[in-house]
Amino acid sequence: MSRRLLVTSALPYANGPIHLGHMLEHVLTDAWVRFQRLRGHSVTYVCADDTHGTATMMSARKEGRREEELIAAMNAAHQADFKGFDVAFDHYGSTHSEANRKLCHEIWAALRAQGMVTVRDVTRLFDPEAGVFLADRFVKGTCPRCGTAGQYGDNCESCGSTYAATDLKDPVSTLSGARPEIKSSPQYFVQIERLHDFLTEWTQAGGHLQAEVANYVAGHFLGEPLRDWDVSRPAPYFGFEIPDAPGHFWYVWFDAPIGYMAATAEWCEKSGQSFDALWRSNDTEIVHFIGKDIIYFHTLFWPAMLKSAGFPLPARVQVHGFLGVNGEKMSKSRGTFVLASSYLEKLDPSYFRYYIASKLGNNLVDLDMNLDEFTTRVNADLVGKVVNLASRSARFVETTGLSERYPDDGGLFEQGAKAGDEIAKAYEECDYARAMRTIMSLADRANEYVDRKEPWKLAKASERAGELQDVCTVILNLYRQIALYLSPVLPRLARSSAALLGEPFAHWDETKRPSAGKQVAKFSHLMARIDPKQVAALVAAQAPLPDPAPANVQSGGAQPAAAGATPPASAAADDGAALLAEPLAPQCSIDDFGKVDLRVARIVTAEAVPEAKKLIKLTVSLGGDQVRTVFAGIKSAYTPEALVGRLVVVVANLAPRKMKLGTSEGMVIAAGPGEKDIFLLSPDSGAKPGQRVH
Numbered sequence: 001m002s003r004r005l006l007v008t009s010a011l012p013y014a015n016g017p018i019h020l021g022h023m024l025e026h027v028l029t030d031a032w033v034r035f036q037r038l039r040g041h042s043v044t045y046v047c048a049d050d051t052h053g054t055a056t057m058m059s060a061r062k063e064g065r066r067e068e069e070l071i072a073a074m075n076a077a078h079q080a081d082f083k084g085f086d087v088a089f090d091h092y093g094s095t096h097s098e099a100n101r102k103l104c105h106e107i108w109a110a111l112r113a114q115g116m117v118t119v120r121d122v123t124r125l126f127d128p129e130a131g132v133f134l135a136d137r138f139v140k141g142t143c144p145r146c147g148t149a150g151q152y153g154d155n156c157e158s159c160g161s162t163y164a165a166t167d168l169k170d171p172v173s174t175l176s177g178a179r180p181e182i183k184s185s186p187q188y189f190v191q192i193e194r195l196h197d198f199l200t201e202w203t204q205a206g207g208h209l210q211a212e213v214a215n216y217v218a219g220h221f222l223g224e225p226l227r228d229w230d231v232s233r234p235a236p237y238f239g240f241e242i243p244d245a246p247g248h249f250w251y252v253w254f255d256a257p258i259g260y261m262a263a264t265a266e267w268c269e270k271s272g273q274s275f276d277a278l279w280r281s282n283d284t285e286i287v288h289f290i291g292k293d294i295i296y297f298h299t300l301f302w303p304a305m306l307k308s309a310g311f312p313l314p315a316r317v318q319v320h321g322f323l324g325v326n327g328e329k330m331s332k333s334r335g336t337f338v339l340a341s342s343y344l345e346k347l348d349p350s351y352f353r354y355y356i357a358s359k360l361g362n363n364l365v366d367l368d369m370n371l372d373e374f375t376t377r378v379n380a381d382l383v384g385k386v387v388n389l390a391s392r393s394a395r396f397v398e399t400t401g402l403s404e405r406y407p408d409d410g411g412l413f414e415q416g417a418k419a420g421d422e423i424a425k426a427y428e429e430c431d432y433a434r435a436m437r438t439i440m441s442l443a444d445r446a447n448e449y450v451d452r453k454e455p456w457k458l459a460k461a462s463e464r465a466g467e468l469q470d471v472c473t474v475i476l477n478l479y480r481q482i483a484l485y486l487s488p489v490l491p492r493l494a495r496s497s498a499a500l501l502g503e504p505f506a507h508w509d510e511t512k513r514p515s516a517g518k519q520v521a522k523f524s525h526l527m528a529r530i531d532p533k534q535v536a537a538l539v540a541a542q543a544p545l546p547d548p549a550p551a552n553v554q555s556g557g558a559q560p561a562a563a564g565a566t567p568p569a570s571a572a573a574d575d576g577a578a579l580l581a582e583p584l585a586p587q588c589s590i591d592d593f594g595k596v597d598l599r600v601a602r603i604v605t606a607e608a609v610p611e612a613k614k615l616i617k618l619t620v621s622l623g624g625d626q627v628r629t630v631f632a633g634i635k636s637a638y639t640p641e642a643l644v645g646r647l648v649v650v651v652a653n654l655a656p657r658k659m660k661l662g663t664s665e666g667m668v669i670a671a672g673p674g675e676k677d678i679f680l681l682s683p684d685s686g687a688k689p690g691q692r693v694h
């Protein structure tokens, strides 16, 4: 029986580029969609950029652009990356769309009508200079528990305690440096506790969630009353204004999942399909693919919203773990943060798609992309076992084509056809690793056949031409069966194999019938081995960057936040990584610049501060009797001995800053992202301490 499916991948955040962590999820989803289509089911696959929130607003301000310009550029870059990895959406939209606004209004009205919304005043920190309420990650101050300075507004990295941003001592806005004020403002909440029984039933029964996820939700959230969900943010905020609460905007997480619907609505508009048939019908199975960081939103908030507004519930929420590289979390400072666009400059997307599939089970385990294993596995499996079947046989039947009848192969093709059910079950369950293992065992058997029959020897004996044609007919049929099973993961290989064998891969059941009597096209190269040098270049190309604080941590950020808002420049000698990590500041006047008094100074003494991981205590001379104490965060890049005597540039009129270890009376200027990559600025020779930098 044919199914109708509506499938989504989580919406990438519009404030950063696509990296391989995003791509893991989108490849997983895309392969599932291709599999279902090959089985004859009707599938609509949509996604969109998640655009709203403070992070987008601040990036736009910093770049001096309108938010709409920023998100349009990012949307184009995201779509190009997905296309490059053969991820084929029916539609890729944006949460900043009229379709989304309309649906948000509809769902909000339903929540209001159901009495689900409540309002009460909350206090929060407000930056009087930037004119915005501050998310926790935009405030730094002293931990109220242990007194460590420089901690964010939600938790202390030193003692691990969590607190409200309003409890921080000496808070400073990281946006403007201003001292935030405490302001009260009304806050709108959805009382999802009223749907507690429904949510328990929906998450725990009916197979909507993997057992592991259902248990997690039960163990972490459903054992106690569900907290009211705050869904509003006071202006200024980049988002949709709440129609019956002027000056208040829906919080990004309210409109993000509605973006799944809006993207569908836009696709329906474009293609003449019925939105109601997909989103207001129990005949459609809605399947969301998400990472494990956003379980809460998709298994509690989202079902509560759908239920309140009278929409059908998702049939399935499929959750996966994160991607690491070489045993580490993807990290900018370790250079293991691989952008999708950087990968595509060096490597074929099929390699990544297969490697991910070969490791992905139906669970929440994190995946490690070990680059040596990546190279070995792709070369051994795809090139050594699969493509090799075609390259060792196709040339011999270029002129004759396949035998008129499929010859006796000792039951090999039949065995392969029978394995199809097990492979299909594994795909359906998203146990791709099991599917790939089963397919590779078929490839092993086919290669044994090739080794036994040695077609290259038959080719040398003209009297055995008929035998050669039969052997190659068997090999190419086994190859076709395998390539068809792999086609959800490897659509490029499917296309080139279909061209070689003269018929498209139209349906899964073609794995059950061997081909005979067909022409075979001239063999052309199907897939190259990975050169380990290309992989090494991939990592080397990732110039280490500082790991930015998650800009919009309250969004749950569908994926780890990435810095910058413009697509990376292509490989020029000087790449755009630094500008990407830290976009240019808004224009300032010469008068603004004049306020900063930069002076040449000589480092007189330097000592490491044992209590501080990063700090070196410097005394610098500005000439005469002007000596300053400056604490510089450069310990990771310089030894104290290397500093004494050298000339540097300091900000001489910076307000003194009290620190636990003493007062810092200025700042030494340096460039670079941090860690080993800190570069002090020095004047050319001849400059004297005390000279001003103009």
Ligand SMILES: [Zn+2]
Pocket (backbone or CB within 6 Å): 143, 144, 145, 146, 147, 148, 156, 157, 158, 159, 160, 161
């Ligand atoms: Zn602390």
